[in-house]
Amino acid sequence: MNPKRCAACKYLRRKCPKDCIFSPYFPPSDPHKFACIHRIYGAGNVSKMLQQLPVQTRAEAVESLSFEAKCRVDDPVYGCVGIISLLQTQIQKTQTLLAKTQADCCCSNQT
Amino acid sequence: MASSSSNTYNSPCAACKFLRRKCMPGCIFAPYFPPEEPHKFANVHKIFGASNVTKLLNELLPHQREDAVNSLAYEAEARVRDPVYGCVGAISYLQRQVHRLQKDLDAANADLVHYGLSTSTPSNVVDLVFQPQPLPQQPQPLNPVYRLPGASRGTGGSCGTFLPWNNGHNQQGGNM
Numbered sequence: 675m676n677p678k679r680c681a682a683c684k685y686l687r688r689k690c691p692k693d694c695i696f697s698p699y700f701p702p703s704d705p706h707k708f709a710c711i712h713r714i715y716g717a718g719n720v721s722k723m724l725q726q727l728p729v730q731t732r733a734e735a736v737e738s739l740s741f742e743a744k745c746r747v748d749d750p751v752y753g754c755v756g757i758i759s760l761l762q763t764q765i766q767k768t769q770t771l772l773a774k775t776q777a778d779c780c781c782s783n784q785t
Numbered sequence: 786m787a788s789s790s791s792n793t794y795n796s797p798c799a800a801c802k803f804l805r806r807k808c809m810p811g812c813i814f815a816p817y818f819p820p821e822e823p824h825k826f827a828n829v830h831k832i833f834g835a836s837n838v839t840k841l842l843n844e845l846l847p848h849q850r851e852d853a854v855n856s857l858a859y860e861a862e863a864r865v866r867d868p869v870y871g872c873v874g875a876i877s878y879l880q881r882q883v884h885r886l887q888k889d890l891d892a893a894n895a896d897l898v899h900y901g902l903s904t905s906t907p908s909n910v911v912d913l914v915f916q917p918q919p920l921p922q923q924p925q926p927l928n929p930v931y932r933l934p935g936a937s938r939g940t941g942g943s944c945g946t947f948l949p950w951n952n953g954h955n956q957q958g959g960n961m
Contacts, residue, residue: 714833715834715837716833716834718834719832719833719837723832723864731869734869735869735870737873738870742871742873750844750845750849750853751845751852751853752856755856755859755860755872757876758879761876761880761883762879765882765886768883768890772886772893779900782901
């Protein structure tokens, strides 16, 4: 039994076992992280997702889930998909501008 | 897609079919999960869970729900395809693409200046409007295979399928 409960077990008001799947990734010092993830995904779903992953990839998975959950809390309609949309639009605009600038460059090079 | 909130289908919506329950009139899922798209709800259920999606939708205005469901479905599919990084992999890839294009643009502008044509191209056009920081720490070397749902596997060279509503929608909040 973990003498100090992880943030997940503290949130779920349960004892934190030694092999708690959450404890490596949800330290008690950061309660908000699990609260956010739990709100969007639910503890059961996160536990299932982590169990299906190799141990060495779980930390990254938790960080990305945490990021997406926070995006969804901040923007309940679009979540992190709003960021993707913004970036795609920005890429389109920049590509257009780049093409124009390179064309201008070619023209000025030829004159 | 049905615009009313009542179930006008004879067959249950994909959600109720998946959950093996009767699809009642006023089913919150019915307008957004037609029976012809079973995978859409299956993915959303796998990642978010039906009750979480219900809660999310109940907190939104009716006119916001379709976009919310579509973005949830997008995220869920991305997470199913990439269980470690999900959508964040795509964000990371797109950010690198923006930075690369910005470098190219800076170089092209420098060339213009060199050829005696000063450009008044504002650099703020390429400033990141949104800084999705902090991103999760990426392992080095980065996984190069970031793919959006619908993009071909392993190319990494395309930002994949553009979002169906990528036409200047207003993003709510979004400040990280």
